[in-house]
Amino acid sequence: MSYPTGTLVFMSIRQRACPTVGSQLDVLTMHCSHARYVYNVGLEFRRLAYQHKLRFGHRDGYPDRVPGGGYVAQAAQLTEARREFAWLREGSTVVQQGALRDLDRAFANFFSGRARFPRFRTARDVRQGFVVRDLRLRRLNRRWGAVLVPKAGWLRFKISRQWSDLLACTSARVTVERGRWHVAFVCPPPVKRAPGTGAVVGIDRGVTITAATSDGELLHIPGLTAGERGRMIRLEQKLAAQPRAPRGSGQRSRRREATLAKITALRNRLAERRRDWIEKTSTDLASRYDRVAVEDLRTANMIRRAEPQPDPDSPGNFLPNGAAAKTGLNREISASCWNRLATRLHHKTEVTEVPAFHTSQCCNRCNRITDGNRESQAVFVCKRCGHEANADVNAARNIRDLAYRGVTLGRGTPAAARNTATPCDANLQTAS
Ligand SMILES: [Zn+2]
Structure with a gap:
């Protein structure tokens, strides 16, 4: 891109x-x-x-x-x-x-x-x-x-x-x-306005959170409010109960169309809210950092697929994952929003893309890849050095280091030995 x-x-x-x-x-x-x-x-x-x-x-x-x-x-x-x-x-x-x-x-x-x-x-x-x-x-x-x-x-x-x-x-x-x-x-295309501080940042996209930065910020794209969600569910139920006009009758089901129009209005509102958020977020990031590193979407799509849930009670078996469909849908939505965010970042600032391999399994402190480093979707605990971090922030730091610090993931170069003299470390926050 x-x-x-x-x-x-x-x-x-x-x-x-x-x-x-x-x-x-x-x-x-x-x-x-x-x-x-x-x-x-x-x-x-x-x-x-x-x-x-x-x-x-x-x-x-x-x-x-x-x-x-x-x-x-x-x-x-x-x-x-x-x-x-x-x-x-x-x-x-x-x-x-x-x-x-x-x-x-x-x-x-x-x-x-x-x-x-x-x-x-x-x-x-x-x-x-x-x-x-x-x-x-x-x-x-x-x-x-x-x-x-x-x-x-x-x-x-x-x-x-x-x-x-x-x-x-x-x-x-x-x-x-x-x-x-x-x-x-x-x-006309805007002049790319970099702050000129040399600050760099890595950004990882998540499923539950839209994006995490290597500085520990967690960015969430807005969704429907609780009230709007309830309204959406009621409208969808109503729509399901309203019969279509018979095929070929030339008639239209006006009530059904009215319900559809309300659903469309709600969807439009959400789309607008999200577009607005993407604009503001990309502008904000471009104004704070000179360069932004993200995963190359082609490799990211290759390695990210739904992971089976092992059944703790009977080893070797997997739980029927009832939430799979919902997670799949969320992933799809967040993927499309992420695409847009990445595109807008490209418009507004200098973006480096890195291959997504191992960015979420590698420990950012000791630079080792171990199976089971990821405690859960959200928490990363290194099996070797005990480094604990928000899983997405850990990945975002790997992305940043891959792009700007010449790090090869999994080679065991500890964080201390790397060139860490970039100014963004000054405002590095530990993720909690
Ligand atoms: Zn480690």
């Missing part, structure tokens, strides 16, 4: 937008469908031109003579079409041209081998929306801002990030997903 040097990674800051019901909502919906329409018509032209080129080669037309050349040619066609069709004229030139730019980029990605051949946009595809260029922003108060959308006026959105970050953005994309509107601000 490293980006080749020179690649600009543009990022977007997604904020929840609240259009006023009525005319503004109508205009935004119109923009979405116009952008989709223009994109699809443009794609059809370019698809035909591409087929033509495959058949007859460059000389005979592409991209000059066949309709549907590059962006410039298509923008000219759009101008003509707007003169002809009143309904197209009703929409915004900026929005419609934005769709053609999207298309141009999709083709550029295809030709450079980064993406598949562009596909038609459907009303179901919620990520597309439309683009607003020449961004104009206004801050309404501490929590609310507004972005100027052509023909729709000021679109209000909830601010969950630094206002200065938003001001640095150059364009935005307005999207709608199940009735929820968002505006995603596209910003």
Whole structure:
């Protein structure tokens, strides 16, 4: 998951937008469908031109003579079409041209081998929306801002990030997903702001805790609150009891849909909460450490699998692990969140990836790997030197030492003999 040097990674800051019901909502919906329409018509032209080129080669037309050349040619066609069709004229030139730019980029990605051949946009595809260029922003108060959308006026959105970050953005994309509107601000890649202290940290991902740092911090990603969890269970039970409309009857079960909408709303809330946490946590880590070491996810996925639970009463047998399914699910969730956290760290700071082998079995003090070092999921007790630590913190320290102290795990180089002169040891806390 490293980006080749020179690649600009543009990022977007997604904020929840609240259009006023009525005319503004109508205009935004119109923009979405116009952008989709223009994109699809443009794609059809370019698809035909591409087929033509495959058949007859460059000389005979592409991209000059066949309709549907590059962006410039298509923008000219759009101008003509707007003169002809009143309904197209009703929409915004900026929005419609934005769709053609999207298309141009999709083709550029295809030709450079980064993406598949562009596909038609459907009303179901919620990520597309439309683009607003020449961004104009206004801050309404501490929590609310507004972005100027052509023909729709000021679109209000909830601010969950630094206002200065938003001001640095150059364009935005307005999207709608199940009735929820968002505006995603596209910003230039940030300058990596390292504190410059030389501090390094290792981070281990856990199942019960999201991440542990080599400095002994345990980071937990937020979940549903107890109240929300209860509500979710009740809604799921309710959904299970509500019959579906008979197949092919053309009817919809409205009550069922209402329940589904409530479940979706709860899930959205959780997803947003977690996204927010990931943003804050990665920014915080990047501001405190110059370099961050994590496990290489490919090796981590190879060695982490569900471990069987031995039955203490009858040796050789294993307990039926009733919690296996639940643990599996949690692991999956934490894995996806972890992926996102690692990706954002890559964006914000210098990240070193190390192979995950033995990071959780090796003692960080005496550097020996012994079977059964791990007392439990949470506690690490070394069989040789008696070193005790939180298991994830021990692993995080191994990750840090692998990355920055030239340690080979299991070689018996004791901690004292290693080069421990890194400043992060000054604030090293013992994990309890
Ligand atoms: Zn030890």
